[in-house]
Amino acid sequence: MTDTKKYVKVVNVFLITLILGALVIHLFLSKYINILSLVINLMVIGIILLILFSTMITYYILNDKEVNKHLMKINYTIIRCIFPIISNMGKFAGISKDEIRKIFIKINNAYIYSNKYGFNSESLIILIPHCIQNHNCKLKVTNNVENCKKCGMCKIKELLQIKEKYNTKVFIATGGTLARKIIVDNKPKAVIAVACERDLTSGVRDVKDIPVLGVFNSRPNGPCIDTNINIEEIEEAINFFTNK
Ligand code: SF4
Secondary structure, three states, X not given: OOHHXXXXXXXXXXXXXXXXXXXXXXXXXXXXXXXXXXXXXHHHHHHHHHHHHHHHHHHHHHOOOOOOHHHHHHHHHHHHHHHHHHHHHHHHHOOOHHHHXXXXXXXXHHHHHOXXXXXXXXXXXXXXXXXXXXXXXXXXXXXXHHHOOOOOOOOHHHXXXXXXXXXXXXEEEXXXXXXXXXXXXXXXXXXXXXXXXXXXXXXXXXXXXXXXXXXEOEOOOOOOOOOEOOHHHHHHHHHHHOXX
8 A cells, every 4th residue: 555545544543533523423413502502513623624635735745745835734734733633543544553653754755855954964963863873883882973993794884974074973873862962952953863764753743843854764683773774864854954
């Protein structure tokens, strides 16, 4: 099933639940307080219209069609609000949370790519998860990525080369709390965050004031061990933020 079909399926479940919920409330309240049921009806109709609008924009994004950046922004705001509900509704539509998270990151990235930036590469930070480091390596790279001896057994070597080439900052975050601290301490203009679906989604949702481009790590050895990064995606993100 394509991402579009999955998303539409979850939205349908959401809309049906919303309408059924409104009908139940209506049945209990309409006999007694007409004005309240009218307000509920208007609210439900408003929410349904917003969701239909958002689904249409999301459909275009997921199919890689061009979308006006203002519409993209409105849609992104709606998606951020309804994401927790959509994410939980997924199980009723047989769609996993990770699949919904992937869609969220795609919408986030499309929104960021619809804008133009001209940041210095020094003002960017790249956040990577600890599981990128080869599990046999005993070097303490979490405190300082420069402790890497560049043996090439994991992608940290190439990330250091990126760091040197663009003069960006690279940090290894062992969790969400540390990632947030790194952002607060370094005050970057933008973040390129690498992580799995769950960590990336919670990180992107946490940071509201600066753009965060999400890059998924691949997990050829299973979750949280010797994961991998597509270095080209990182370079593309740097070039985009620096308008190169
Ligand atoms: S590149 Fe080699 S030295 Fe550097 S962190 Fe990876 S395994 Fe360790």
